[in-house]
Amino acid sequence: MTTTELPPTETVAREASSPPRERKFRLPFSPWHLVLIPMTFVLILPLLWMLVTSLETESETNRFPPVLLPERPRFENYTEAWAAAPFGHFFLNSAMVTVVVLISNLVVCSLAGYAFARIRFLGRGALFVTLMATLMVPFQVTMIPVFLIVKWFGDNVWEGLGIDHIGALMLPNLATAFGIFFLRQFFQTVPVELEEAARVDGTSRLGVLFKIVLPLSLPAMSTLAALTVLTSWNDFLWPLIVITSQDQMTIPLGLSYFQGAHRVKWPLLMAANVMSLLPMLLVFIGAQRYFVQSVASTGIKG
Amino acid sequence: MAEVEFRDVTRKYAGGTVALKGLNLTVGDGEFLILVGPSGCGKSTALRLLAGLDKPTTGEIRIGGAVVNGLAPGERDIAMVFQNYALYPHMTVYRNLAYGLRQRRTPRDEVERRVRETAALLEIDELLDRKPGQLSGGQRQRVAMGRALVRKPQAFLLDEPLSNLDAKLRNQVRGDLKRLHRELPVTSIYVTHDQVEAMTLGDRLCVMSRGEVQQIGTTDDIYNRPANTFVAAFMGSPPMNLLPGVVRDGTLHVGGAAITAAATPNGPVTVGARPEHLEVHTTVADGMVPARIDFVEPLGSHALVTAIVDDETRVIVHAPAGTQLDPGTRVGLALPPERTYYFDAVTGDAHRSRERITL
């Protein structure tokens, strides 16, 4: 091995001393933790406080300055809250509405999204623009007429679809223009050659969608699913307008009703709140990736 | 003094991977040194350590004689040209060039002068008001070079700056780089995996593999006196042929035939011979390596003959244009003794006795 080495030169000292290893005071962990921990604490403080309160007794909550930790965690608050209002109904209703809306959206929006992405048909452009225009219209404009439409469905088609029934919560949300837009964008990124190869092999249009495109679209479908579940579960204004009977209420509405009935029973109210929040929080933490993806992709595309 | 020195520099990662093992290298003032090797050999790591974008696990790095280990990249007075150019997309070409100078509080009129001077040198003065997004690949590359040059740094670091250009542009810019370095001899450390670039551009080359230096020398050194089989096979296109051989009773045997008086002691040995030094003979005479033709590739100015020795080893030989040989033909390969390289069969190192042979 040949190396050319010049004779050692004088070191022009730029710093006081430069030993091969630096001897700086270093924490065993990154200093950023000292910023991130307080920041995170402040961000989730409201949730933590809710949790703490849900385990206190009523007399403990009537103290000022507030009790920071209950003497004994009072889990009975939860059983009492559960008994005080039909939470079982609330959960079931929310779950049913969300599941139906989710499946419907995934199916209807993929069909339409695929048609707009890959099938050239007469009137495609006009239809797409018209549907997308609905994205610009705020809910308040449509909510009154939709109330009337849903009422009509309830009176003339099936009671379960009408006012004060959970069917009315599902009906207007079975398909969204956003879902179509989102899936169309994605389907356009699937290489056309894959679909063409399948069609040469004799697969039908629909077959191509189900056997080739959809399996490749799982990430996009999951992302749309996450967004749909979140929007549907936490929806409040529409259920407020349509539902008045307790046994048809979804969780947000049920919680609001509970709040009205037990306004100052804070521990009870907080326990109810925790129970209401928990499902969505768990889903969020578990499928976090898709929620993040859903926001990021809308944001980046604008 | 803008000499660059690596003293025993090592970079180990948390998982145990060693990207760089004890690099010892001195780049002279104004020298154009090329770090060349396949991906993963540690060349980019070495460059990033020099730039200050990464910290060595052990060892010292010196620029202009002073140790820079503790200094931030901005304090080392170096400039770098990135593989993907890394131009600031929201700034005009002018502001891209001026950025480094402005960070150093250079007075406005001097910034103006130096930017325009550099832009003229690289022929991008007409582009000063455009943004990177509006430029072609070649123009962006020149802006990246300009951004580095305008700072008049002690050392110039280049990380595969030509790899994103198409072949024709690459050749042209290679020539531009050589001319530029002649006019402005700044100490330059250039990283590439392309051995043609390395051989044509470098004053000296540092061939690396798997974190270790294989050989440092001029193109002539590397090509004609390779230090081991890796260097021999890596440099040159087509690469040097390496054949298994054995020395028995002082005679070298390759492919079963006795070839010539051996320059090394008895035992197994790896023999190297470059395609242009071998000759294909249709009559197999004494002292030739017997082989079978696999195929012939005509290249216009010459032909490349691929033959198989011992049913195992593939050998490529330069042959005159118009050579036609059928696959399967038995031929003899003539090995000129003064162009025959001996490498240790186990370590791959070149045998010391090579140095006695005059070329």
Next chain:
Amino acid sequence: MPSLLGRLSRTDTAAGWALASPAAVLIGIFGLLPVLMSLQLSFQQSDLLRPQTPWVGLANYRKLAEDPVFVEAIKHTIVYTALFVPGTMLVGLFVAAAMNRSVRFISVYRTAAYITMAVSTISQGIIFLWLTDRDYGLVNAGLNAVGISSQPFLASPSQALYVIVAMTIWGWTGFSVIVYLAALQGVPAELHEAAMIDGASAFTRFRTITVPLLGPANLFLLVWLTINALQLFDEVYATTRGGPLRATTVIVYYLWDRAFVHFDAGYAAAMAYALFVVILIITAVQFRLARKHVQN
């Protein structure tokens, strides 16, 4: 190989409409038809119960212009939006900048930052009602500890709207952080390295390289947050029901109140349309301004 999806064939048209029609029908009934119905409704007097809906022309719109509650609602909505939008963006950027590094447990920190996105508006309202309770709330405890007297917060006409601003900023922080974090991570590391070598300090790099490249994210958040701010409802319902003394009555709350509490649907429809137009105008203006800014 030439594309098989060549001309507008009849089978293609049939297939396309077949696949698109479920969506078209649903959105047509629940998305497009209501827009027209709402317009019609705004020219009528309706109480949502009786089928008689007499035509009143522009009377509803005239009433809007003279309605003092509506004017107040507009004021409240504007104040709310002007505070909420920049507030959420700043907090989001600040948190995202802190979270844009790879230290240990960073995914835990990030999850905690995102999580407010999953909290329903009602839950938020309940939590903040309790946090800001005048007599037993945690916030007042904190204020007392530093020598400030207890505040009525949501019970005060002068403070309630601002508390809702703070509450909704908290609720939207998760969303804002996700957008900014994605944008920050979209800035190629090489740009930072080049700037480092050019001698820029961390803060200068943030200011001259990172922030300018956040343009698209800023525009998106500006538009999205504004649209949502103008439609504020849930959080008001969950806390103050538009009070105290109408201090937190925002446009959509008043709209809902008119339509489904007082059953003055025609008037509410007119209000909704007015809001719609305003949202369109503001969004268009924001886009135009942003495009000019990006052009530089």
